[in-house]
Amino acid sequence: MLRYLIRRVLYAVPILVGVSLITFILFYGVVPPRQIARRNLSAKNPTPEQIQDWLVAHGYDKPMPEQFKKHMTELFLLRFGRSDSTGEDIAARIRAGAGPSFLIASLIFASALVTQLFMALWAAYFRGTYVDAWITFLCVVSMSVVFIVFVIVGQYLLGNLMRFFPLAGYQSGLSAFRFAFLPAVVGVAAGLGSGTRLYRTFLLEEVNQDYVRTARAKGVPEARILFRHVLKNAAIPIITSTVLAIPSLMLGSLVLESFFGIPGLGSYTYDAINSQDFAVVRAMVFLGTLLYIAGTILTDVCYALADPRIRLE
């Protein structure tokens, strides 16, 4: 397994370079450096000299291959530099924002996973009955409603009507959970439909397998079949769909963080694209790619742990 992991890590290098190169070319293709300068300069109408000064100060006056080489070297050393727009240290900003993003996203992730699996098992247990039909109906409704409606309804019910939780804001330490609850409820509710439907499908595929029939023939209770045997065998597709979601835990949710005033990383990349802050964009793309690669490697490891038939060689 170790050799496999080393090989996967080495494969990651060309992927990282390739993704960064594509980002580099795309960004420069859409927004030339002079435009980046113009956007990020404070002056309403910057002079050509001011634009040139900015390009020189930020290293955008160098030939593109030289710029790319410098960017890649810095990124591989995890030296993200400073934002083109605000001048803040990107690494410090990521460190500050990753915590709140991780708290909210991991709460949603864990609660959603448990709730969705529970609902899926419930639906599978009552498959073909009106309980299953009702769950399917609710899932379709949940999938049909746009995310922002969940946010607004959640804020209205729990923040405005019942007044149990703050509409927005954040505090560090244990108080953070008070601010995380409402976005977590909204996040779980919004993801319930699609997740439940997906896991129900995985579970029902397993329910028709021979080993389930054998277990039933042997008189194993239905609940035990589902929780002990079916769930374990359905783990592979469930692992695939869940582990690949891990990178987003660090990178946050744009809509949730915007509406609930969470000082995370959800809008960091979005804002950077809007303000043409290439320094932040390339850092976040690099980080996102890195996390995604780590997620896929972790998925493979989880496969091997969950299914003894799989060996990583």
Next chain:
Amino acid sequence: MIRSVPARGVLAVLAIWTLAGCNNSPYPPGITKESIFFMSQIDDPRKLDPASSYRDDEGKILDVICPSYYEYHPLKTKVFQLKPMLGERDARREAYNYTDAGGKAIAGERWTFHIRHDLRFQDDPCFPSGKGRTITARDFLYAFRRMADPVNGSPVVSFFEDKIIGFDELIARNRERQKRGEPADYDAPVAGLQLDPADPYAFSIALNQSYPQLRYLMAMHFTSPMPYEAAAYYGGDIQRHPVGCGPYVLESWTPKRRIVLAKNPNRPPESYPDDGDPGDAEAGYLAPAGRQLPLVDKIIISTITENTTGWNLFLQGYQDAWILKQTNFQQAFSQQGMLSEEMRQHGIRLVKTNDIGVTYFAFNMQDPVVGGYTPARRKLRQAISLAVNSQEFIDLFSQGNGIVAQGILPPGIYGYDPAYNNPWRAYDPSLARARELLKEAGYPSGIDSKTGDRLTLYYDNALTTAGGRQFVGLISRQLEALGIDFESRSQRDVVWQNKIDGNNWQFTDYGWLADYPDAENFFFLLYGPNRRPGPNLTGYDNPVYNRLFEKMRAMDDTPERLAIIHQLRAMIEEDCPLIFVQHTETMTLYQGWVGPVKPNPIGNTLHKFRSVDAALRAERQREWNAPVVWPLAVLAALFVACNVPAVLVVRNRHRRHVTQRGSSTPVSPSCSVT
């Protein structure tokens, strides 16, 4: 399932404790009883560096941390008035004649500034002992040298570059050094920036021309004294660590969360003014006269990106002030400009501020169809101008709040005349005069008399939001009524900006907010040499206008200057390169517990005049936000109702299973299980 009694007990206690602790306050307990003003911002400031911060939101924070030699009198807003802040007295302005390097005699002027002797920088780790040191004239001149450093990208350096003697050479030298990878020169002598060897609290600025606007620039944070220790200590992070001597210091700045300003113990003594405009006493603006500033201990500015969230927090009482957006109008107003009953019952009051600015539609004066200076082209622009109904824009997009603009100058600026009526801005629903002018311009009923084609006006804009599309719809409807085709090209901001810069446009919309309250800062929008990339969007270039502008900008506010301003106004009226729409108003809602603050659109030091009745605020917040539990009972009932069928199904299955086992019916091996 938890069956043990102790475990159930613990869970119950936890549940009660959680519910008891549940409330919707976004602040730590008790904090709203303190002398703090709570407000919000849509986004973080980009930076808080006196040399480079330019945005309005940045200025409002920075100006109470880093004050300057002058500041605007907070209560005198009919005619804006400067008063010394860090200055001991008004600057002395005198003629300064000299001969330049080429032997040419120059008639310039010299300004001598004397600063207060009791000024100290705030305590900050950048100082050796952590204690702020005394401020001297050197710190003021250091601020100018920071502006000349290209790394800082100061947006106002062009105001000084061609005026302070030797400043352009310093900038050029720093640019060369930057290209070589060397740091800027902070020690080189500059002829126009002089310290007084005999007085560490005096400095002078020598200019190669008369420049009365310098006094306004000395009221902006760009010229605020700056300790060299801060730049050395914070390096690139200086943009997030302003070090000044104002009433507040930046206590903390958590990105995307909040900015906290706290009283600066080293602030210079300053009291609330006891004089203002007529009517200020009656409005309560003089009530705090003589009280030491700032009036509250802290200002907490939360970052709330979403308008809906911020608005609801304001209605819950967790924000002391709220700048109204278009989406809030329906709930805030019962009719045009009148607060709704709900707002009034909450004790909320509306304060309107006339912005020192103007919005307008602009013609590209180089465009072959609408540009140019021939009588026919002028008439075409005048006809289009007559078809634009500014009041409709104000009614639709600002709930009737705003002033129809007749000219380039807004109220409060010397030269603004409320009685002036621009003949090409007099909207007549019949459009009779407009059609007549259109015919005289060669487009009878909107048809080109030479080609027979209908005139098409191409409108480039960056209005891609829902509100933007409504705006486009309105101008489109107004101009199409004239019989011309109107084609809107809405694009991303970057694309639009490129088109404007590249002179690849015909008709667009724009606006201008003043840097300082002087007519020069408006008329320069049409000064020929200021064409793109300068602020002259239209490329208007009238030699007579240019000459008069050059004369006017060097003059103090005198009747002679006023006469020139009227001449410039008449030229703009006749040539019609711009269609003036409105002088906007900012509408702010204040909670009942907030003390009166006179709006001042040009002064950025509003924070130090804010006051609150914290006890009343805490009481109202408690009253307005008592938790409501009945929906929980509804949810519980719903949960039970939803689960009853499931329980019944389980019971039925179980019963069937038992019955089947009891009857010993053989199960067919071919029976499939699904």
